[in-house]
Amino acid sequence: MSWMERVAEAAESRLRAAGIQLTLGGEPTLVPLEPEGPEWSVTADGPTKLAIARAMARDLQQRVWRGSTLLYCPGKRYDGEVNPRWALRLFLGDDGTAPVRWPGFCQPGLEGSPLKASEGPAWLERLGGLLGLTLQPVLLRDPLDPERRAWAAPLSVAAAETTDGTTPVTWKVAPWPLEDSLRELTGAPGPAGLRLPLEHLPEDVPRQVLTLEIDPEGWELFLPPLEREPLRLLLQAVADSLGDLAAPRLSGVLPFDAGERWQVLGLTADPGVLxxxxxxxxxWQEYHQWLQRLEEVGARVGLRSWKELGDGRQEGTGGGNHLLWGGPDLDHHPFFSRPAWLTGILRYWQRHPSLAYLFCGPGVGPSSQSPRPDEAIGECFDLELAYRAIEQAEGQPSSEPFGDVRGLIGETLRHLHADRSGNNHRSEISFDKFWNPGAPAGCLGLVEFRALESLPSMAWSSTIALLWTALAAHLLEPRHRPTQLHDWGSTLHDRQLLPSQLWADLEGILADLAEDGLALDPAPFRAIWEWRFPPLLRWQGEASSTDVAPALELRPAPEPWPLICDTPVQGGFTSRFIDGSLRRFEVVANPAFRRDCQLLVNGRPLPLEPAEEGASQVLAVRFRFQRLYPCLHPAIEPHMPLELVLRAPGGDSGFRLHPDGHRFEPCLVPGFVPGAPAWQGRQRPTDHTIDLRIG
Known part of the structure; x- marks a missing residue:
C-alpha cells in the first residue's frame, strides 16, 4: 500500500466512524497536443472540438466504460454565443451494468450498416411496434443540407398509478398536422431535434418529439425529454430494432433523475478547453483511478492537461480542475446536519492562503474566476456573522421541511461566497449548487472548490484531492478548527501571495496533518510549487555546487490583475476585461548576499536590508510588463526591457528579462546612474512589494 493509499484509508475511516460518506467530483480540463483555433484559446466551440470529444468518448466506451451509452446533449447558452454549448454524456448503471443492451460492440455502432434514407419510415414503424403503438412521423426539409432527411414523431408518456404503487409506462402518440410550407427545420446548425418548428405543434400535444435524421455521415435520433425509466425503455426498443444496423448517434436531454440509478460522465465544451x-x-481511490484513466485515454486520442510553451516550459490548460464535495444522496448528506464542521472548514481555508493560490492558474485576486470570499467582499465582518449563525444551528431543532439546516447554509453562504458582481459561481469555494431552490440544478448539495488548475500530471491532482480529504477528516475534531477568521488586510496580496510565503503556509498545513496522524509526503507538493514558480534567475555566488542553496533567487509571484470597465464586444454585448499588464517577482537573498552584494533594477538599487544568519527578508518587485488596450494608466510606460545588475565583490553581472517574461538572460552589464537612490515605490510603508510605477 502506498503512502497515499494509507493516508486516504486513515482519513476515510475517520469519516466513516462519524457516519459520513464524503463524495468527490471533478472537472479536469484537456487540450490537444497542438491546440490550434479559437476553440482552444478563447471560444467554447469550434470545428475540431466535438470531433476529438467524440473520439475520447468512443475510447472510454471501448476500454473503460464498456456497455455505456453516449448521448449528445445541448448545454448552457451564454450571452454572445449563437448556439447552446454541447455536452457529451456517457451513462452506465450505478452498479456497473449497462442500462441498455446494445447488440454491437459499441454505441454509436462500430459494426453494421447505417440506416438508409429510403428505410427511415419502415424503421420508425418497426420501432413503434416494439413500443406497442404506431408512430405518426412528419417528414421535414433541411434548408442547410438538401441531402438530409428528417422525420419528427410526437412521443410522450402518460403515467398511471396502479394499486401496487408501481408506475407503468404508457406511451402516447399524436398526429402533427403541419402545413407543407412549415415542414422545414430552422436554419440554426445542430441536431434536427433542436431545430424543429415546435411553435406549430397543437396546444394539447406535449413538446416531446422523437426525431430521426439521416445524412451522409450516418443516422441519428433526437430523443424526446423523458424521465430515466421511460428513456431506458425507449433506448432498449431502439437497440432491439437494429438487427444488422449500426447503432445510431443519440441526442437529447439527460433525465433529471438520471443520478438516482446511473453514473454519468460528461465531456463539455468550455472556452479554450474540453x-x-x-x-x-x-x-479518494475512485477519484484517483478516474484521473489515471483520463490521462491514459487522453494520450491515446491526442489530449493532455497542459500546454507546451517552448524551451521545455509548460503551463496549465487555461481551464479549471475544480473539485466538488457532496454526499451519496440528499438524505445522507455530510454537511446538512453538521454546520459547525462546514464553517470550521471554511475558516481553516480562509486562514491558509496557499489553499487558494498555490494550485490555481495565473489569474488570482478579486477579479479572478475564484476569488476568496474575504477578498471579494473586502472584509471579514459579514462572513464572521454568517459562519457564527450557521454553526450555532448545530444540534438545534430545525424548522426547515427537511429537518436539517441545508436551507440556512445555502441561503446564507451563496450571497457571501461570490465575486464582486454577485456571481456566486465565481468563488474560491462556491455554494451555487448547494441549496438554492430558485436556480436550475441549484439543490445538488455540492461544495465546489474552484481555485484549482489542471496540472501536467494527473497524479499531482490526485495528491491535492488527498490533501482536501485529509483536511476534511482532520477538521472533524472541533479543537482543530479555527474559532475566528483572520483579517489579512493588505498583507494578503502583498506578502501572502509570494512563493516563499505560500510554501511556508503549506508546510504549516502539512505539519498540522502529520501531528494528527495524517502525514502527507511533501515531495509532490514541492514539485507543484517548483512547476508553478520556476526560477527566473538563480545565482550561486562562490558556491561551486548546484546543490547548495543559491545566494540569490528570483521567482515569479502571483499578481492580482485589476478589473476595468465594460467594453463592447462583437454581437452587441459588453464584456469585463482585466488589465494583465503587471508582473511581479520575489527576491530571495541569503545574508551574505545582502551584506556583500547589491542588486540594481533598471539602474537603481533595491533596498536589500541586512538579515540575520539563517533568516531571509521578504521582498518583491512589481513592474509593468506591457501596455495593453484597454488598460489602466495608459500613460505609464512599460518597464521593459527590464535589466538587472548584480554587483558582487568579484565583479558586476548583467541580466535582461526575456521578452516572454519567463527568465532573465545574461547580457552585457547595462548602464546605471552612479549614486541613484534606491527604489522606494511602496503603496504603504509596511509593504514588501516595490512598485516600479511609483518610483
Missing part, C-alpha cells in the same frame, strides 16, 4: 465532468466518486 472539460471532463467526472462521475460521482465515493472514495
Amino acid at each position: 472539460e471532463i465532468n467526472l462521475p460521482v466518486c465515493h472514495s
Whole structure:
C-alpha cells in the first residue's frame, strides 16, 4: 500500500466512524497536443472540438466504460454565443451494468450498416411496434443540407398509478398536422431535434418529439425529454430494432433523475478547453483511478492537461480542475446536519492562503474566476456573522421541511461566497449548487472548490484531492478548527501571495496533518510549487555546487490583475476585461548576499536590508510588463526591457528579462546612474512589494 493509499484509508475511516460518506467530483480540463483555433484559446466551440470529444468518448466506451451509452446533449447558452454549448454524456448503471443492451460492440455502432434514407419510415414503424403503438412521423426539409432527411414523431408518456404503487409506462402518440410550407427545420446548425418548428405543434400535444435524421455521415435520433425509466425503455426498443444496423448517434436531454440509478460522465465544451465532468466518486481511490484513466485515454486520442510553451516550459490548460464535495444522496448528506464542521472548514481555508493560490492558474485576486470570499467582499465582518449563525444551528431543532439546516447554509453562504458582481459561481469555494431552490440544478448539495488548475500530471491532482480529504477528516475534531477568521488586510496580496510565503503556509498545513496522524509526503507538493514558480534567475555566488542553496533567487509571484470597465464586444454585448499588464517577482537573498552584494533594477538599487544568519527578508518587485488596450494608466510606460545588475565583490553581472517574461538572460552589464537612490515605490510603508510605477 502506498503512502497515499494509507493516508486516504486513515482519513476515510475517520469519516466513516462519524457516519459520513464524503463524495468527490471533478472537472479536469484537456487540450490537444497542438491546440490550434479559437476553440482552444478563447471560444467554447469550434470545428475540431466535438470531433476529438467524440473520439475520447468512443475510447472510454471501448476500454473503460464498456456497455455505456453516449448521448449528445445541448448545454448552457451564454450571452454572445449563437448556439447552446454541447455536452457529451456517457451513462452506465450505478452498479456497473449497462442500462441498455446494445447488440454491437459499441454505441454509436462500430459494426453494421447505417440506416438508409429510403428505410427511415419502415424503421420508425418497426420501432413503434416494439413500443406497442404506431408512430405518426412528419417528414421535414433541411434548408442547410438538401441531402438530409428528417422525420419528427410526437412521443410522450402518460403515467398511471396502479394499486401496487408501481408506475407503468404508457406511451402516447399524436398526429402533427403541419402545413407543407412549415415542414422545414430552422436554419440554426445542430441536431434536427433542436431545430424543429415546435411553435406549430397543437396546444394539447406535449413538446416531446422523437426525431430521426439521416445524412451522409450516418443516422441519428433526437430523443424526446423523458424521465430515466421511460428513456431506458425507449433506448432498449431502439437497440432491439437494429438487427444488422449500426447503432445510431443519440441526442437529447439527460433525465433529471438520471443520478438516482446511473453514473454519468460528461465531456463539455468550455472556452479554450474540453472539460471532463467526472462521475460521482465515493472514495479518494475512485477519484484517483478516474484521473489515471483520463490521462491514459487522453494520450491515446491526442489530449493532455497542459500546454507546451517552448524551451521545455509548460503551463496549465487555461481551464479549471475544480473539485466538488457532496454526499451519496440528499438524505445522507455530510454537511446538512453538521454546520459547525462546514464553517470550521471554511475558516481553516480562509486562514491558509496557499489553499487558494498555490494550485490555481495565473489569474488570482478579486477579479479572478475564484476569488476568496474575504477578498471579494473586502472584509471579514459579514462572513464572521454568517459562519457564527450557521454553526450555532448545530444540534438545534430545525424548522426547515427537511429537518436539517441545508436551507440556512445555502441561503446564507451563496450571497457571501461570490465575486464582486454577485456571481456566486465565481468563488474560491462556491455554494451555487448547494441549496438554492430558485436556480436550475441549484439543490445538488455540492461544495465546489474552484481555485484549482489542471496540472501536467494527473497524479499531482490526485495528491491535492488527498490533501482536501485529509483536511476534511482532520477538521472533524472541533479543537482543530479555527474559532475566528483572520483579517489579512493588505498583507494578503502583498506578502501572502509570494512563493516563499505560500510554501511556508503549506508546510504549516502539512505539519498540522502529520501531528494528527495524517502525514502527507511533501515531495509532490514541492514539485507543484517548483512547476508553478520556476526560477527566473538563480545565482550561486562562490558556491561551486548546484546543490547548495543559491545566494540569490528570483521567482515569479502571483499578481492580482485589476478589473476595468465594460467594453463592447462583437454581437452587441459588453464584456469585463482585466488589465494583465503587471508582473511581479520575489527576491530571495541569503545574508551574505545582502551584506556583500547589491542588486540594481533598471539602474537603481533595491533596498536589500541586512538579515540575520539563517533568516531571509521578504521582498518583491512589481513592474509593468506591457501596455495593453484597454488598460489602466495608459500613460505609464512599460518597464521593459527590464535589466538587472548584480554587483558582487568579484565583479558586476548583467541580466535582461526575456521578452516572454519567463527568465532573465545574461547580457552585457547595462548602464546605471552612479549614486541613484534606491527604489522606494511602496503603496504603504509596511509593504514588501516595490512598485516600479511609483518610483
